[in-house]
Amino acid sequence: MTHKQAKRRKQKNKKQFRLPKFPLRGLSVLLFALAVVTLSYRFSAQLLDQPISSLMIEGPFQRVTALQIEESISEALGDGFFSANLEAIQEQIVALPWIHEANVVRRWPGTLEITVTEQIPAAIWGARGLLNTSGDLFVLDARHVPAELPRLDGPEGQSSTVAKRYLHMREELIPSGLDLRQVKLDARGAWDLKLSNGIDVRLGRRDVDGRAQLFLDVAANIISSREAEIEFVDMRYSNGFTIGWKNGSRSPVSESRATEGGMVAGLKN
Numbered sequence: 001m002t003h004k005q006a007k008r009r010k011q012k013n014k015k016q017f018r019l020p021k022f023p024l025r026g027l028s029v030l031l032f033a034l035a036v037v038t039l040s041y042r043f044s045a046q047l048l049d050q051p052i053s054s055l056m057i058e059g060p061f062q063r064v065t066a067l068q069i070e071e072s073i074s075e076a077l078g079d080g081f082f083s084a085n086l087e088a089i090q091e092q093i094v095a096l097p098w099i100h101e102a103n104v105v106r107r108w109p110g111t112l113e114i115t116v117t118e119q120i121p122a123a124i125w126g127a128r129g130l131l132n133t134s135g136d137l138f139v140l141d142a143r144h145v146p147a148e149l150p151r152l153d154g155p156e157g158q159s160s161t162v163a164k165r166y167l168h169m170r171e172e173l174i175p176s177g178l179d180l181r182q183v184k185l186d187a188r189g190a191w192d193l194k195l196s197n198g199i200d201v202r203l204g205r206r207d208v209d210g211r212a213q214l215f216l217d218v219a220a221n222i223i224s225s226r227e228a229e230i231e232f233v234d235m236r237y238s239n240g241f242t243i244g245w246k247n248g249s250r251s252p253v254s255e256s257r258a259t260e261g262g263m264v265a266g267l268k269n
Contacts, residue, residue: 049080053110060118063098069114072096081110089114097139100132123166124151125159135163154185161185165212169193172216176224197227204236211235214255219243222253 055077057066070077076089086104093102093116100119107113119138123131124146130139131152137159150170154162166183173179173195182194191203191212201219203211212235219233219241232244240254 049082050110052077052079052081052084052112054112056107056111056113057116058114059116063118064096064116068096069093069099069116077112081106084112086112100138121146121149123163124149126153129159131159131163135160135167150180151182152184153182155187158185165191169212169216173220176220178220178224178227195223197223199223199227199230200232202232202234202236206236207238211241214241218253 055070057069059066059069072095073089073092076084076092079085084106086106089112090102090104093099093104093114098119099116101117103115105113119130119132121130121139121142122133122135125131125137128139128141128145129137130142130145130149132138150166152159152162152166162183162185165185166180169183170180179196180193181196181198182192184192186192188205190205191208193201193203195201201215203215215233215235219235222243223230223233229245229247230243231246234242234244237252239256240252243251243253245251
């Protein structure tokens with residue numbers, strides 16, 4: 001008797017686990033609805049993704065034509081209105097010479113609207129290269145080189161460095177009534193400048209920043225008052241500079257003397 005009761009207690013302590021029941025019918029309906037939506041989306045996308053029917057191209061068109069732009073993206077125009085990769089199209093346009101920026105947008109129902117801006121040449125690089133206002137080399141061999149542009153030159157890959165030197169020096173010189181015509185960096189790292197009045201300025205390759213600042217602070221004032229008499233200014237000295245006069249004479253100027261009053265009037269040629 002005791003044995004039977006214990007067996008019953010053991011049976012009462014057993015727990016049964018059952019998996020939850022899923023509403024199979026509801027799940028089937030949901031899956032079917034998702035399939036319908038997916039198919040409808042794909043069908044609608046294919047239906048709406050018609051070929052590109054027209055292009056609207058706006059820009060100054062001084063150096064680049066609308067036809068050149070259209071030809072550069074002709075392969076991409078084979079894609080549909082929605083499937084066309086606008087970013088890739090924009091990159092292809094910007095890769096054209098003289099194109100600075102491009103913006104491409106869709107206009108329903110089948111038009112791509114393209115707006116471009118052209119590069120503005122700010123300086124000549126080397127023999128026939130052109131730099132933009134940011135100092136970037138955007139044309140290696142220009143057919144037409146504007147004669148009025150300043151000339152910059154230097155080793156390959158140094159166009160931005162030379163342009164920065166030119167922009168800084170020019171900005172500092174203009175208040176003195178002077179302007180830069182040429183800036184050259186040679187393979188050894190030596191800098192040579194030519195002012196718009198024809199005076200050569202030799203900075204050399206050592207302590208270039210310090211020599212450039214001494215030129216701006218002192219030598220530029222001498223040039224602005226006696227530019228008709230000066231042929232060159234040689235800044236390649238550790239304690240001053242030398243002025244070369246057009247009559248063949250030279251006047252060394254020490255850095256300590258350069259800080260004295262009346263120095264300009266006291267110089268002899």
